[in-house]
Amino acid sequence: MLDLRYILNNKKEVIKKLSTRNFDLTKIDEIVKYGEQRGKLIHKLETLQAKRNELSENIGIKIRNKENTDKLISEVNLIKKEIDKVDNEANEIVKKVDEILLKIPNLLYDDVPIGSDDLDNKEIAVHPNLGRGLVKNVEPHYDIATKLDIIDFTRAVKLARTRFVLYKNDGAMLVRALANFMLDTHIKNGYKEIMPPHLVNSKMLYGTGQLPKFQEDLFKIENNDLWLIPTAEVPLTNYHYDEILSLEHPIKYVSYTKCFRSEAGSGGKDTRGIIRQHEFHKVELVKIVKEEDGLIEWQKTVNDAKNILEMLEIPYREMLLCTGDTGFSSAKTIDLELWIPSEQRYRETSSISICKDFQARRAKIRYKTSDGKTKYAYTINGSGLAIDRVMAAILENYQNPDGSITVPKVLVPYMHNKTIIK
Known part of the structure; x- marks a missing residue:
């Protein structure tokens, strides 16, 4: 969440930055209008309170002098009613302001490229020569996995519905191997x-920014204030909800979880295979740091995620997201995209974002500076990595002419020393 005072004091700058984010700028005019109204009401409230205090003092004097106070008491009661009325009006405006603030995206760093969608993202590095290089002429992961009997798509649909997957045999072991390998490496x-x-x-x-904007992308438990997590970023960041921390050193968390997304608006996209599922596996990285450590620790997180792809020897590229494609809570994001041979293109497997103090304001995560001041922390998050997409990449990049799959070297110890899936 943005700081209201910053918006009111820097309206032109805020509008300029949000104009590249596909955001309705009339909301800023609206929030400035409410801010001005609230300022006037607060001034009126302070004036009424001062008058009430003055009359109360006079009542005390008259009581000590045994004089009649009926008129003054009547005036005080009228002022109290007016104070209550103004206070209620101010609170209503605060609610309206908060509702708008929750829907305003983060302000981006100045070096984020301007653009409207993923076509305007900037390639900053490409690593095509890892492993077997940019493999061609292989079977899609969903076909080879079915032949090897390591993924059962048909029964997954029977058990749940489309966009769910059932891993079995060496497929289940490979998912577990990937999770353990990623966790061990990050630890x-x-x-x-x-x-x-x-x-x-x-x-x-609300703390991490999925609500209220992305409600349709979430799965809610009926008749309960409980939601399935769309990413472990949510519980890991909010682990320190409404806390004041010591951030002499960055706080660094890693977690392997299932993640759940309704994929609203993605109808017809990636309906085959394991690229886009309602339920998927992911290892998540989250950091909570002080402001001056933000960009340094963000870049380190990017490197930590890249390290997994380097060790797995899967070709990938690094993309700096443009203004129109950067996520709601992020101030800057780098995507890591791995090579999917059957599509002859790179696909995202990690988005590493720095959110400045945007999430921390919503989640009330603070820290003490060296001079004793209290500030909102900076938060960083990223996949380390999205396991299902890595799984798809392995099944294609490590596919052999005889239809078997070579197990990446770093995963062999996690696969009970199995080197080939056949």
Whole structure:
């Protein structure tokens, strides 16, 4: 959430930055109007309170002098009613302001490229020569997985519905191997593992910015204030909801969870295979840091996610997202896209975002500075990595002419030393 005072004091700058984010700028005029109204009401409230206090003092004097106070008491009662009325009006405006603030996206860093959608994202690095390079002429992952009997799409639909997947045999083992490999690697790099609930309440989703804007993308439990997590970013960031922290050193968390998204608006996209599912596996990285450590720790998080792809030897590229494609809570995002041979293109497997203090304001996560002041923390999050998409990439990039799959070297110890899936 943006700071209201910053918006009111920097209206032109805010409008300029939000104009590239596909955002309805009339909301800023609306919030400025409400801010001015609230300022006038607060001034009126302070004037009434001062008058009430003055009359109360006079009543005390008259009582001590044994004089009649009926007229003054009547005036005080009228002022109290007016104070209540003005206070209620101010509170209503605060509610309206808060409703708008919750729907305003983050302000981006100045070096984020201007653009309207993913076609305007900027390629900043490409790594095509890892492993077998940019493989061609292989079977799609969903076909080879069915032949090897390691994924059952038909029974997954029977058990749930479309966009669900059932891993089995070596497929299930490979998913588990990927999760454990990613967790172990990130833990060695200083992340602390957390295994959070897969259900959270509404406050947590407001805290990280999924609510109210992305409600249609979430799965809600009927008749309960509980939602299935769309990413472990939600419980990991909100682990410190409404806390004041010591951030002498960055707080670094890693978690493996199932994630759940309704994929609203994605009808017809990626309906085959395991690229876009309602339920998927992901290892998530979250950091909570002080302001001056923000960009440094963000870049380190990018490197930590890249390291997984390097170790798995899967070709990938790095994309700096443009203004129109950057996520709601993010101030800057780099996507890591791995090579999918059957499509002859790169597909996103991690978005690493720095959110400045945007999420921390919503979740009330603060820290003490060296001079004793209290500030909102900076938050960072990113996949480390999205396992199902890595799974698809392995089944295609490591596919052999005889239809078998070579297990990536770093995963062999996690696969009970199995080197080939056949």
